[in-house]
Amino acid sequence: MRLLLIGWLLATGVAFAGEPKPCVFCEIVAGRAEAAVVYRDERVVAFMDIAPHNPGHVLVIPARHAADILEVPAATARR
Ligand SMILES: [Zn+2]
Numbered sequence: 001m002r003l004l005l006i007g008w009l010l011a012t013g014v015a016f017a018g019e020p021k022p023c024v025f026c027e028i029v030a031g032r033a034e035a036a037v038v039y040r041d042e043r044v045v046a047f048m049d050i051a052p053h054n055p056g057h058v059l060v061i062p063a064r065h066a067a068d069i070l071e072v073p074a075a076t077a078r079r
Pocket residue numbers: 023024025026027064065066
């Protein structure tokens with residue numbers, strides 16, 4: 001049970017001090033974290049992966065925070 005709670009705290013970004021940890025993807029969307037952005041519109045942001053699996057590895061993320069793919073609006077996911 002303790003391991004599940006620790007996993008939940010890490011996954012949700014809740015630090016042990018009670019302060020929420022910033023989401024790195026939201027920081028990239030907001031321009032507060034460095035990223036090589038290759039595309040941006042009102043729904044998505046695409047940027048080069050910092051640990052690419054192959055040349056040209058790009059991550060495409062929703063412009064609004066989503067904890068997982070199920071939280072991404074359908075209009076954004078099928079874009
Ligand atoms: Zn986020």
